[in-house]
Amino acid sequence: MADRYLTDNFAPVDREITETELEVIGALPAELNGRYLRNGPNPLGSVDQATHHWFTGAGMVHGVRLEDGRARWYRNRWVRSAEVVAALGESVGERRLGGVNNTHVIGLAGRTWALVEAGAPPVELGYELDTVGVNDFFGTLTDQAFTAHPKIDPDTGDLHAIAYHWPDFMDHVQYVHVGKDGRVRRTVNVPVKGMPMIHDMSLTANYVVVYDLPVTISFDLIGAGMRFPFGWNAEHVPRVGLLPRAGGAADVIWCEVEPCYVFHPMNAFEDATGNVVLDVCRYERMFQRDVHGPFGDSRATLDRWTIDPRSRRVSEQRIDDRAQEFPRCNPHYNSKPYRFGYSVAVGEDGFPGINKVDLASGVIERVDLGPGRHAGEPYFVPRQGARDEDDGYLLCLVYDAGRAASELMVVDARAPLEAPLARVLLPARVPYGFHGSWIPDGFDGPSV
Ligand SMILES: [Fe+2]
Numbered sequence: 001m002a003d004r005y006l007t008d009n010f011a012p013v014d015r016e017i018t019e020t021e022l023e024v025i026g027a028l029p030a031e032l033n034g035r036y037l038r039n040g041p042n043p044l045g046s047v048d049q050a051t052h053h054w055f056t057g058a059g060m061v062h063g064v065r066l067e068d069g070r071a072r073w074y075r076n077r078w079v080r081s082a083e084v085v086a087a088l089g090e091s092v093g094e095r096r097l098g099g100v101n102n103t104h105v106i107g108l109a110g111r112t113w114a115l116v117e118a119g120a121p122p123v124e125l126g127y128e129l130d131t132v133g134v135n136d137f138f139g140t141l142t143d144q145a146f147t148a149h150p151k152i153d154p155d156t157g158d159l160h161a162i163a164y165h166w167p168d169f170m171d172h173v174q175y176v177h178v179g180k181d182g183r184v185r186r187t188v189n190v191p192v193k194g195m196p197m198i199h200d201m202s203l204t205a206n207y208v209v210v211y212d213l214p215v216t217i218s219f220d221l222i223g224a225g226m227r228f229p230f231g232w233n234a235e236h237v238p239r240v241g242l243l244p245r246a247g248g249a250a251d252v253i254w255c256e257v258e259p260c261y262v263f264h265p266m267n268a269f270e271d272a273t274g275n276v277v278l279d280v281c282r283y284e285r286m287f288q289r290d291v292h293g294p295f296g297d298s299r300a301t302l303d304r305w306t307i308d309p310r311s312r313r314v315s316e317q318r319i320d321d322r323a324q325e326f327p328r329c330n331p332h333y334n335s336k337p338y339r340f341g342y343s344v345a346v347g348e349d350g351f352p353g354i355n356k357v358d359l360a361s362g363v364i365e366r367v368d369l370g371p372g373r374h375a376g377e378p379y380f381v382p383r384q385g386a387r388d389e390d391d392g393y394l395l396c397l398v399y400d401a402g403r404a405a406s407e408l409m410v411v412d413a414r415a416p417l418e419a420p421l422a423r424v425l426l427p428a429r430v431p432y433g434f435h436g437s438w439i440p441d442g443f444d445g446p447s448v
Pocket of ligand 1: 148149199200263264434435
């Protein structure tokens, strides 16, 4: 089953490209000055299919720079690790190189950071995606453990994260609060059993949400030499923890849920009654039969969990039973009541569309990309001066099998079913990958 994650548009590309002045179909909004960056796995050299996992390939960041309505460049660069440098015949130089930082790329404190699942510290990149080296938040990340999925507090610009770190954190995960200046403000160790894989987290007005779900370290998979040895564990009690933002480990409110797995929440908030509402892409099973990647066990539905922190009761409700992933919302609404979310439609052999979910009306607009076209994560950029939640742009990499190449698509989020505002044609394929950000030029705040 491993070859699923190494063929078609999962297959890695074999070179780095720099191309300037790209062809644009349509009109790029002139206000979009900055870089759209996206990270993903791009193994180089020979890959042992038996032990491969989609999550373990060397990181490659793809970037498109937009300026004054033009697409100035496309670049793709491996995130340098010792392994990558050796394979490319380069020297390490003075740099402290990191691990496989392949999961997300964000902007914070005027820097660009490549992030990874499972604990390794961030790697700083230059503006043109060269690897500067490990940056442990300017020396403040004491335990050297972070995550690919910090969440932004739009009121402060700070980031909040839950890090699991295999094998360094045997009996806990760690809440990490990073200030908008890129310095760690506070950490809290939260005890958990069995080393669960906690991919993402949620933030609300009062809580940090810990998804302690039944995918855990597997000694069978370690014994089999798997490079990402996490598997379904029916013995692990599935639960969600509500850590008060200023609280300690003893204050966590644990609430049991039905067995499932969640990589990504769309958003979370507290309603007028104090209930915690979590909108999540929920899998019935994960890494049970398919231990090479996330698409062989079950498909994610979009569900709403409403938690009463007083009774610890959780009610689960299905919003959309059609398979979807990479949920997003307007970042200004993160941790707050919101109406609109966006996600990628997951099909039998790819990612055939984008969803705009109206959580108030229940209406879901599905953008069908057409034959042979596949979407990546839709990233929402608010329009300058926007007053409405959905007044902005969706930036999304689309793979076009007909052209054997990808494009950056810019969609008016208010009217997603209309033709895209612009399509920037890229000179190569961007393999299916994980997460990205729009990082405006000259912006020192967080872009996550
Ligand atoms: Fe993720």
